[in-house]
Amino acid sequence: MRLIALLLLVTPGLIAVYGIKLIRDALFGEFHSVFFHIAIQGLVGILFVVGGMAFIGGFILHRDRKRNLTKGRFKQKD
Numbered sequence: 001m002r003l004i005a006l007l008l009l010v011t012p013g014l015i016a017v018y019g020i021k022l023i024r025d026a027l028f029g030e031f032h033s034v035f036f037h038i039a040i041q042g043l044v045g046i047l048f049v050v051g052g053m054a055f056i057g058g059f060i061l062h063r064d065r066k067r068n069l070t071k072g073r074f075k076q077k078d
Contacts (some may be wrong), residue, residue: 016056017052019044
């Protein structure tokens, strides 16, 4: 079970890291032929970073809520 949880966290983490690479390449003018324009490459990079970090944050928040570690700050509304 821990291996599955680790894979669930590593995969979005790798996507976020690739997003950072896409943003960096867009800023320095390194164009990848998969994208039509360098601005689209930068936007996809931003989406990858935000999506990966949001998934990891949501996963950790869900785990902490399940174990009652949030001390009532993030209670779900009924």
